[in-house]
């Protein structure tokens with residue numbers, strides 16, 4: 346066992362960011378501990394490729410059952426693992442769902458952060474353990490100024506954002522009160538092929554791939570006008586690590602500085618599979634209609650011949666607005682100014698929006714091509730048996 350080896354603890358390791366961060370830290374030679382929730386189905390898909398046999402003599406990735414709502418559990422895991430760095434990524438992270446589960450969201454996202462900080466104090470680890478808190482651009486909520494940066498006033502617009510605001514300030518308070526190295530990363534939206542299926546970008550890329558392959562007819566979305574500053578999760582987890590290597594604990598905005606509407610993201614995703622979309626109507630009447638289909642481009646993308654009769658035809662409505670996806674209070678516009686991180690930490694994102702869309706579309710087309718083969722193969726087996 347290497348006694349100089351750095352030890353990290355990641356809460357939320359089974360999520361999008363947790364998976365990329367675990368991969369990054371392992372590649373840097375860290376021993377990584379992660380907290381996963383008990384679930385009735387396996388929930389480690391995103392990190393299975395990193396997982397080692399727990400019976401190995403010194404596995405570099407170790408998972409512990411836990412929950413942000415259980416103080417004793419968190420304190421015991423921190424005591425046992427004695428981490429040099431804690432990345433607190435665990436959260437009920439879906440803004441719309443937080444309106445349905447506000448109390449739970451406050452408990453897990455808000456008080457959960459306090460539990461981690463108190464455990465550090467209780468265990469006397471103030472001088473040893475650095476903490477990264479996953480703060481969010483949702484704190485800016487109702488637009489006060491653009492672009493949003495570290496000193497832009499907060500105005501949260503959801504139970505999720507309010508819970509994260511508590512987490513933000515309790516992190517600042519413990520830094521000031523107890524001199525703990527605790528930093529907030531105020532991260533703007535970041536996406537990837539590992540993004541949860543109910544966040545808007547992944548919902549769109551999955552649907553564009555499935556519609557193109559004839560596996561789905563329509564995509565139902567909420568507010569197409571909202572604007573987000575979308576980056577790639579791979580770039581953003583690198584930044585989390587850099588934030589804990591900085592000379593001092595501070596709070597950092599991480600963003601690309603480019604904002605795009607949901608509608609434009611839809612257009613770009615369908616364009617990848619050679620579908621040109623025209624949007625018509627307003628509000629809940631708005632629909633996205635297939636204007637053109639570039640069969641040649643589509644065939645190149647998949648490397649496969651699309652089964653005849655499965656493709657949508659020109660003039661067909663493939664995107665519809667469904668008010669069930671509207672939020673009681675919306676965040677209309679996010680665009681971040683990450684000048685401080687660029688200057689002081691030397692961070693530069695490697696992915697632009699177009700690269701992000703391509704990466705997500707490529708992964709979802711490959712994913713659903715497998716479904717298509719099964720559908721087709723199953724059909725053949727059945728017809729042969731007849």
Ligand code: NDP
Nearest residue numbers: 357359360361362412413434435436438453479481534535
């Ligand atoms: P995900 O939703 O993909 O992952 C959340 C993780 O938290 C999952 O591992 C989940 O476990 C775990 N979790 C949820 N509730 C609990 C709980 N009560 N106890 C223990 N674990 C729990 O989120 P992301 O990876 O996208 O985001 C990571 C963090 O960064 C979150 O805190 C999010 O709020 C924040 N953030 C994300 C941004 C983004 O654009 N992605 C932007 C700014 C901030 P399970 O797999 O079992 O559900």
Ligand code: GDR
Nearest residue numbers: 438440481482483533534543544545546566567568571670
């Ligand atoms: P967000 O991400 O709320 O910004 O939070 P999400 O992808 O859920 O929504 C982005 C925007 O798209 C609009 N939208 C829809 N959203 C979803 N989920 N489903 C739809 O059908 C749909 N149609 C339109 C939304 O109204 C919104 O304006 C994410 C999460 O990762 C948070 O945890 C994180 O803190 C912030 O990003 C930064």
